Amino acid sequence: MHRKLTAILLAVSMALALLPAATFAAAYSWAGTWSSNFGDLTLTQNGNAVTGDYTYNGGKVTGTVQGNQLSGSWSESGGSGDFLFIMSDDGLRFDGHYR
DSSP, rough: OHHHHHHHHHHHHHHHHHHGGGOOOOOOOOOOEEEEEEEEHHHHHETTEEEEEEETTGGEEEEEETTTTTEEEEETTEEEEEEEEEOOTTSOOEEEEEE
16 A cells, blocks of 8 residues: 555656646736726736736836736836836735836
């Protein structure tokens, strides 16, 4: 019985080792409309690419998702810069900064 259990555990361990790391990562969706200090921020996600716009000064964003982070650039009438957003563990909100 002990040998059979050991063989089963070994087989499961080997199978898990073959799975890609992304299988274990949380899948965050940035798509949707979010409330922000600059009005509604509406994002569309295609794979790890994100585009969107926000109410204030006709703002636009483009970015790339890596894990629970979205980084990229923003532009609006009167300015442009970069940003970094970090999604909460539950995927319901994010914090970040821009410059």
